[in-house]
Amino acid sequence: MAGRAVVLLSGGLDSATAAAWAKAAGFEVAALSVDYGQRHRLELEAAHLVARQLEIADHRIVAVDLHAIGGSALTDDVPVPRDREAIGADIPVTYVPARNTVFLALLTGFAEVIGATDLVIGVNAQDYSGYPDCRPEFLRAFEAVARLGTRAGAEGARFSVHAPLLHLSKAGIVRLGSSLGVDFAATLSCYDPPAALVHCGRCDACRLRRAGFAEAGVPDPSSYES
Amino acid sequence: MAGRAVVLLSGGLDSATAAAWAKAAGFEVAALSVDYGQRHRLELEAAHLVARQLEIADHRIVAVDLHAIGGSALTDDVPVPRDREAIGADIPVTYVPARNTVFLALLTGFAEVIGATDLVIGVNAQDYSGYPDCRPEFLRAFEAVARLGTRAGAEGARFSVHAPLLHLSKAGIVRLGSSLGVDFAATLSCYDPPAALVHCGRCDACRLRRAGFAEAGVPDPSSYES
Numbered sequence: 298m299a300g301r302a303v304v305l306l307s308g309g310l311d312s313a314t315a316a317a318w319a320k321a322a323g324f325e326v327a328a329l330s331v332d333y334g335q336r337h338r339l340e341l342e343a344a345h346l347v348a349r350q351l352e353i354a355d356h357r358i359v360a361v362d363l364h365a366i367g368g369s370a371l372t373d374d375v376p377v378p379r380d381r382e383a384i385g386a387d388i389p390v391t392y393v394p395a396r397n398t399v400f401l402a403l404l405t406g407f408a409e410v411i412g413a414t415d416l417v418i419g420v421n422a423q424d425y426s427g428y429p430d431c432r433p434e435f436l437r438a439f440e441a442v443a444r445l446g447t448r449a450g451a452e453g454a455r456f457s458v459h460a461p462l463l464h465l466s467k468a469g470i471v472r473l474g475s476s477l478g479v480d481f482a483a484t485l486s487c488y489d490p491p492a493a494l495v496h497c498g499r500c501d502a503c504r505l506r507r508a509g510f511a512e513a514g515v516p517d518p519s520s521y522e523s
Numbered sequence: 524m525a526g527r528a529v530v531l532l533s534g535g536l537d538s539a540t541a542a543a544w545a546k547a548a549g550f551e552v553a554a555l556s557v558d559y560g561q562r563h564r565l566e567l568e569a570a571h572l573v574a575r576q577l578e579i580a581d582h583r584i585v586a587v588d589l590h591a592i593g594g595s596a597l598t599d600d601v602p603v604p605r606d607r608e609a610i611g612a613d614i615p616v617t618y619v620p621a622r623n624t625v626f627l628a629l630l631t632g633f634a635e636v637i638g639a640t641d642l643v644i645g646v647n648a649q650d651y652s653g654y655p656d657c658r659p660e661f662l663r664a665f666e667a668v669a670r671l672g673t674r675a676g677a678e679g680a681r682f683s684v685h686a687p688l689l690h691l692s693k694a695g696i697v698r699l700g701s702s703l704g705v706d707f708a709a710t711l712s713c714y715d716p717p718a719a720l721v722h723c724g725r726c727d728a729c730r731l732r733r734a735g736f737a738e739a740g741v742p743d744p745s746s747y748e749s
Contacts, residue, residue, distance in 0.1 A: 329592075362586040366555075366633045395632035398672045402628040406621035407592045429677035438667040445664050446624045446656035 299323040301413035302459070303404050306330050306356065308343030310484045310506060311462055314474035315419035316351050318461040321477055324415060327355035329407045331400055333363045339493050343485035350480045355411070359403050366394065380499050397430035398439070401458065405443045414454045416443070421462040421470060423505060436460055467509030475515045482518040491522050498523045525549040527639035528685070529630050532556050532582065534569030536710045536732060537688055540700035541645035542577050544687040547703055550641060553581035555633045557626055559589045565719050569711035576706045581637070585629050592620060606725050623656035624665070627684065631669045640680045642669070647688040647696060649731060662686055693735030701741045708744040717748050724749045 302324035304316040319326045330344040341358060348356040397420065404416050420431040429435065436458045443458070444450035462470050474481065488500040496503045498521035510517035528550035530542040545552045556570040567584060574582040623646065630642050646657040655661065662684045669684070670676035688696050700707065712732040713722040722729045724747035736743035 357591045359591045360586070360588040361629075363632065365583045365585045366629070366636050394635040395628055395669075395673060398628040398631055398668055399625070402621055402624040403587075403592070405624055406589065409620040410592050429674055430672035432671065435668065435671040438664065438671050441664040442624055442661065442668050443621075445658065445661040447621060448655055451655035 300415065301325045301327065301408075301411060302415035302417050303408045303411070303413045304328045304353075304417040305400055305404050305419070306344045306347060306353075307419070308340045308345075308347055308484060309419070309486045309502075310474065310479075310481055310509075311419035311421060311470055311486075312344075313347045313351070313419075313479050313481070313484045314470050314477065315417050315459075315461055316347065316353065317474060317477035317479045319415075319417045319459070320351060320353075324417075326351070326353050326417075327407070327411055327413065328353045328357070329404055330356065330358045331403060332358055332360040333396070333399075339490050340485055342493060343483060346483035347480075350483050357407065359407075361399060361403070363394075363399075395430065397428070397435070401439050401443070405447060405456070408443075408456070409447045409449055412449070414449060414456045415459060416456065417459045417461070419462050420460050421467075422464050423467055433460070433463060436463075466512070467505050468512035471509045471513040471515050475513070480518075481510075486519075494520060496521045526641065527551045527553065527634075527637060528641035528643050529634045529637070529639045530554045530579075530643040531626055531630050531645070532570045532573060532579075533645070534566045534571075534573055534710060535645070535712045535728075536693075536700065536705075536707060536735075537645035537647060537696055537712075538570075539573045539577070539645075539705050539707070539710045540696050540703065541643050541685075541687055542573065542579065543700060543703035543705045545641075545643045545685070546577060546579075550643075552577070552579050552643075553633070553637055553639065554579045554583070555630055556582065556584045557629060558584055558586040559622070559625070565716050566711055568719060569709060572709035573706075576709050583633065585633075587625060587629070589620075589625075621656065623654070623661070627665050627669070631673060631682070634669075634682070635673045635675055638675070640675060640682045641685060642682065643685045643687070645688050646686050647693075648690050649693055659686070659689060662689075692738070693731050694738035697735045697739040697741050701739070706744075712745075720746060722747045 302319045306312045306328040328348050440456050440458050443456035486502045486506040487496040488502050496519050528545045532538045532554040554574050666682050666684050669682035712728045714726040714728050
């Protein structure tokens with residue numbers, strides 16, 4: 298047994314695969330989902346399904362109301378872009394200010410409470426072309442913060458932020474998740490889902506997801522509206 | 524004008540003094556208070572009064588429900604200790620897991636939204652004997668996270684975490700706040716206040732506050748229950 302790990306679980310394909318990776322690596326996995334005032338609760342329902350499918354008994358939801366500081370199409374009254382020409386060319390409007398910093402901070406708190414020092418997050422190469430808080434140097438800097446800012450760290454523990462998907466394309470993630478037995482039908486990637494586990498098919502997240510399955514040659518179990 | 528700064532405002536004596544410092548230093552100050560499931564909303568009311576007294580027009584409150592991860596007398600069902608023999612000898616039970624990491628993360632998000640790169644937090648020497656996330660090396664590590672994890676940082680901005688009270692005793696903070704015109708009657712330090720702006724007088728925070736005024740030779744405007 299590799300000890301306990303805490304996984305940030307969004308309900309998406311990436312974090313489900315990251316959680317499956319942590320289980321396969323021998324960690325006793327607990328999961329944290331963040332309800333950050335996203336447009337839809339459907340994402341949290343997917344996270345619940347994923348946790349159940351992966352037999353993660355300790356799954357907690359922390360609510361953070363980011364509306365008060367705004368700044369993103371995912372938390373604010375900015376429309377989600379659809380059918381964009383280029384994906385990942387610049388920092389998208391779906392960027393939530395300091396999102397991964399906030400999420401990793403909460404994950405660190407959770408880790409500390411349950412005695413874990415391994416944090417797992419499903420960020421990947423396709424993200425970090427656009428989101429600064431997905432870059433490897435950010436994750437390394439956060440490990441120092443977690444070590445210096447916690448009781449366990451003050452007592453000598455080292456913290457690791459694992460990003461097992463970091464250098465994978467979406468197709469690579471689909472292949473890895475598939476080989477680890479992830480039930481992708483329980484996951485939701487859409488920024489603006491029309492219904493439970495239904496994908497709009499047109500936002501950046503849906504288009505990346507669809508292309509990932511196609512490129513991986515793995516059957517896509519998702520339901521798309523268009 | 525030194526640009527914009529965001530101040531973490533708890534409603535306590537320390538953060539009020541830190542905010543007054545930022546104003547005196549020439550920053551255009553915005554304030555963020557975090558409603559993290561503390562026992563009493565009275566702390567937030569004090570923060571509101573402090574913001575008004577310091578003429579901080581942009582004061583936002585972000586709610587984070589830390590109950591789901593628990594782990595502290597301030598968020599969990601653990602009694603607040605009173606009349607302790609020694610203060611600051613070890614990490615107290617009022618330690619909230621990764622609290623300053625979470626708070627600074629939210630402050631970073633707020634900074635990013637309003638275009639600030641200066642973060643101000645009222646941590647001090649008396650704290651960091653007990654709380655790991657008040658140590659200077661933690662604050663320096665967080666600056667790297669803020670720079671690496673934000674759009675502004677990715678575009679070249681440097682972030683500074685100012686802790687103007689870091690090496691001050693409570694008496695030193697009282698003297699500084701007094702010289703900057705802070706109305707201490709609007710501040711609340713108590714971990715478990717019996718009423719609005721009333722201090723229990725017996726928890727660690729109350730005892731430090733009282734002793735700070737006495738040592739500073741500044742009249743204490745606070746109301747104490749005992």
